[in-house]
Structures are given as structure tokens and as C-alpha cells.
Amino acid sequence: SAVISQKPSRDICQRGTSLTIQCQVDSQVTMMFWYRQQPGQSLTLIATANQGSEATYESGFVIDKFPISRPNLTFSTLTVSNMSPEDSSIYLCSFGQGASQYFGPGTRLLVL
């Protein structure tokens, strides 16, 4: 399968600021996804990002808080805006290949 990377791997941010997480796949993929994993919890889908269209957000997640870009078939970004301590989580991107999904290494975010 393709290789997927994320940057940064971790960050500590102040409340009220924003952080942009980058996700890079080493081959072209149609579907990319962004998940959040809060401490001690399972993964929750934030949005689906397909190239050439607006991201589709899940219930409870809005574009103003989590704007997503998908400029081409190998790259996507997720911004966590106006952060609060409740945004402290691991953020993971994934891509679909066939019916399987493969995940990046995650970005561990701590908001103070």
C-alpha cells in the first residue's frame, strides 16, 4: 500500500491559536479522511476530503472550526482553529485504497 505521512507529529499550542496539520500520500488517492482521537477514546471521523470538491463534515464538526484543503490527489491539510484545551487530541489522516483505509502516524496536539 501507499505510504502516508503527517506533519507535525506533535505540537503544544496556546488557546486561541490555530494549527494546520499536513497529510501527504506517496501516490494518488481519491478519498482522504480526517479523524480525531480524544484521550482514552476511539476514533471519530471529522470529515471526508475528496479532491475537487468541498469536504464533507460529520455531525458535530463544522468547517469554521476544522477547515480542510485538498489541493491534489496526494495532499490534504486540516486546520484546528481557535483552539481550546478540549481540542487536545490525536488527529489522524487516512486514505482509502479499495475498501481498506490506511492511516498516517497521527499528530498529537496539546492545547494549554
Added chain:
Amino acid sequence: AQTVTQSQPEMSVQEAETVTLSCTYDTSESDYYLFWYKQPPSRQMILVIRQEAYKQQNATENRFSVNFQKAAKSFSLKISDSQLGDAAMYFCASLHRSSNYKLTFGKGTLLTVNP
């Protein structure tokens, strides 16, 4: 809506022994996939095994195998000859084409392997 339930928050196994992790799911559809993911302390999500709902044969990947009971909507993971490196959080997940290939995860089972 699809749901996935893992009823065992924690499990432990002795090294070289066999352990089974349970998972049940709910769906009204016929076209779906089931997965087990492993998340070690590094937090990387690793795909362990995949099962297509239309296949009757249980999937196997080396020491990992599943017991897929479609009528009972059960999808358990068996790990044989457990190794210390198997210690991790294990998540069961379902995927439906009708939901645009979104994964729905269970809450996870933390597996400890004792030497």
C-alpha cells in the same frame, strides 16, 4: 446508523498462548466490510485484517484470524502464539459503501501480553 460494539475493555494473555477479542456490529445492509486495527503505544493505526461481508470464508493473516458470524453480526479476532509485540489497543471497525466508505469504530480492547 451503523454501530460497532467491543464488550471487553481489557484482555490479557500469556506469551505464546491464544486470545480472542470480541466484536459485534449492527447493520441493515448487505454490502460492508469489517476490520481489526491495532494501535500500539506509538499511536499508529495498523490494519491487521479485513473481512468482506459477502465472503463466507474467514480471513486469516499469519497468526491473526477472524471468526465471522454474519447472521449473529459477530466478528471476533483470534491471535495465536501471542507475542510481546502484540500488546496494543485493538479496534474493530465497519465500513459501508452506502456511507461513502466511512469507518465506524468500536471503543477498543486493550490487550496486555504477559511474559
